[in-house]
Amino acid sequence: MQWRRLSGAGSAAERIVPPTGITARLTVFTAGAMAFLAVFALALSFASGRLAERWGAELAQSATVRVSAAAGQLEAQTAAALRVLETTPGIETARALSLDEERALLEPWFGPDMPFDTLPVPQLIEIHESGDGFDAEGLRLRLQAEAPGAVLDDHSRWREPLVAAAERLRMLGFVAIVIIAGATGAMITLAASAALAANAQVIRVLRLVGAADGFIVGAFVRRFTLRTLAGAAIGTLAGMIAVALLPGDDAGGFLGGLGFRGAAWLWPLLVPPLAGAVAWLATRRAAWRSLRELM
Amino acid sequence: MIEFKDVAYGYSGGDLISDVSLTLAPGAFYFLTGPSGSGKTTFLKLCYRDLLATSGQVTILGQDARAMARDAVAQTRRRIGVVHQECEFLDHLSVAENVALPLEVADKTAARQDLEDLLGWVGLAGQADALPPALSGGERQRVALARAVIMSPDVVIADEPTGNVDWDMSLRLLGLLVELNRMGKTIVIATHDLNLIRAAKAHVAARVLRISNRRLVAAGVDL
Numbered sequence: 337m338q339w340r341r342l343s344g345a346g347s348a349a350e351r352i353v354p355p356t357g358i359t360a361r362l363t364v365f366t367a368g369a370m371a372f373l374a375v376f377a378l379a380l381s382f383a384s385g386r387l388a389e390r391w392g393a394e395l396a397q398s399a400t401v402r403v404s405a406a407a408g409q410l411e412a413q414t415a416a417a418l419r420v421l422e423t424t425p426g427i428e429t430a431r432a433l434s435l436d437e438e439r440a441l442l443e444p445w446f447g448p449d450m451p452f453d454t455l456p457v458p459q460l461i462e463i464h465e466s467g468d469g470f471d472a473e474g475l476r477l478r479l480q481a482e483a484p485g486a487v488l489d490d491h492s493r494w495r496e497p498l499v500a501a502a503e504r505l506r507m508l509g510f511v512a513i514v515i516i517a518g519a520t521g522a523m524i525t526l527a528a529s530a531a532l533a534a535n536a537q538v539i540r541v542l543r544l545v546g547a548a549d550g551f552i553v554g555a556f557v558r559r560f561t562l563r564t565l566a567g568a569a570i571g572t573l574a575g576m577i578a579v580a581l582l583p584g585d586d587a588g589g590f591l592g593g594l595g596f597r598g599a600a601w602l603w604p605l606l607v608p609p610l611a612g613a614v615a616w617l618a619t620r621r622a623a624w625r626s627l628r629e630l631m
Numbered sequence: 632m633i634e635f636k637d638v639a640y641g642y643s644g645g646d647l648i649s650d651v652s653l654t655l656a657p658g659a660f661y662f663l664t665g666p667s668g669s670g671k672t673t674f675l676k677l678c679y680r681d682l683l684a685t686s687g688q689v690t691i692l693g694q695d696a697r698a699m700a701r702d703a704v705a706q707t708r709r710r711i712g713v714v715h716q717e718c719e720f721l722d723h724l725s726v727a728e729n730v731a732l733p734l735e736v737a738d739k740t741a742a743r744q745d746l747e748d749l750l751g752w753v754g755l756a757g758q759a760d761a762l763p764p765a766l767s768g769g770e771r772q773r774v775a776l777a778r779a780v781i782m783s784p785d786v787v788i789a790d791e792p793t794g795n796v797d798w799d800m801s802l803r804l805l806g807l808l809v810e811l812n813r814m815g816k817t818i819v820i821a822t823h824d825l826n827l828i829r830a831a832k833a834h835v836a837a838r839v840l841r842i843s844n845r846r847l848v849a850a851g852v853d854l
Contacts, residue, residue: 351723351724351728352724354720354721354723355721357722492768501762537719537721538721540719541719541720541721541732542732542736543705543708544681544706544708544713544719545708545732545733545736545778546705546706546708546709546733546736546737546782547703547710547736548701548702548705548706548736549700549702551700551736582851
């Protein structure tokens with residue numbers, strides 16, 4: 337018989353709140369949608385973080401010397417600059433780019449038909465730093481003295497804003513997660529308050545038969561937490577599938593890097609318990625407030 | 632058991648009842664009568680602390696109603712069974728689950744045999760799995776009575792329990808309440824049905840309280 341379930345631990349308490357209603361569907365849908373968005377925000381944060389690290393690491397380890405001189409002096413200036421670089425502590429390698437390499441660098445901007453030989457294109461020297469790096473200011477002074485046409489570009493001018501932008505993007509992702517959690521809490525509070533108002537009869541009956549406030553709160557909190565967990569699990573799964581289906585690295589650019597790598601795939605699994613915790617807190621608060629308004 | 636000292640209760644328009652002083656004795660049987668709107672339901676609600684007196688003191692099962700913490704109110708209501716004229720249930724739960732609800736909220740287990748015996752006692756042995764909306768008025772009253780007594784309360788309060796049922800069913804419900812009184816329970820029944828009070832005389836020494844002009848007066852055993 338149906339009433340036998342009453343004797344099962346906690347089973348009737350879970351069923352005391354009527355199972356149907358718009359608030360049930362609203363809670364599941366809200367939790368699912370928010371979890372889906374949270375997964376994307378998380379993916380954005382991870383991708384931004386990776387980008388910042390990559391830009392920072394790649395660019396921090398390299399620099400360029402640009403040698404500009406009259407046609408007859410370019411080789412001598414380049415050789416002088418290379419000598420300076422080879423004797424500079426913190427520089428692992430210094431190599432002058434070949435004409436073909438320089439042509440390849442300029443081709444995206446000027447096209448393949450550029451009359452490269454007729455243009456006063458400066459000679460580029462690529463530098464790779466060793467572990468501790470070099471003293472940029474000291475090197476500039478030495479180049480100025482020994483190869484006046486050589487100018488050092490250690491990339492810091494444009495590397496730092498890029499890394500900062502990527503860091504901010506990562507922070508934005510985390511802020512989005514916090515906002516999503518807050519919005520989830522607010523919506524679940526509304527849904528729980530609506531459910532409490534809609535179930536005034538249930539509350540009246542429970543109080544009449546001697547239910548303590550904690551019991552009534554527990555019944556609603558359990559129901560809303562479980563609904564939120566279910567919705568968030570569905571939303572998280574959908575979000576993870578959507579992220580997995582995004583174009584891979586071969587698509588190039590930022591979009592190709594949006595996603596999780598390796599153990600980072602475990603992070604989205606935190607979204608459902610987090611959503612459950614938010615629902616637990618929000619419902620508990622709403623339920624206690626509603627009950628305290630009653631005598 | 633339940634004691635009123637100079638109790639008044641009123642809304643913004645003035646007192647509904649006032650100067651009420653009496654003690655509901657353990658094991659006694661009370662009828663509370665008076666015209667509609669005279670304050671019978673208000674008096675009963677003061678008895679189980681659904682309302683707080685605007686002045687005076689109500690002591691329920693040894694506790695000052697005004698000083699009771701919320702959990703203490705819940706505990707007290709487990710010792711007072713209440714039956715309303717408009718019985719309210721959890722409509723999505725079966726009759727048996729509704730009857731066992733007081734046990735559930737008190738974290739106690741409902742033994743199947745006890746539930747069956749109780750439903751049999753109120754004449755609803757075959758209705759355990761029915762849902763409340765499918766029940767007649769008399770059946771609902773009996774389910775409410777079964778729910779009110781499942782915790783073996785010290786006091787049973789019934790507010791117009793026969794208001795929605797025919798005379799035969801009224802007598803049947805009265806018989807159940809008399810039976811409970813013989814088990815030592817204090818019974819308080821609010822009714823405007825004087826025939827019911829007269830019918831009770833044959834079975835129990837009922838005390839009749841009447842609310843008239845906001846005052847509660849003892850009408851004695853006889854009307």
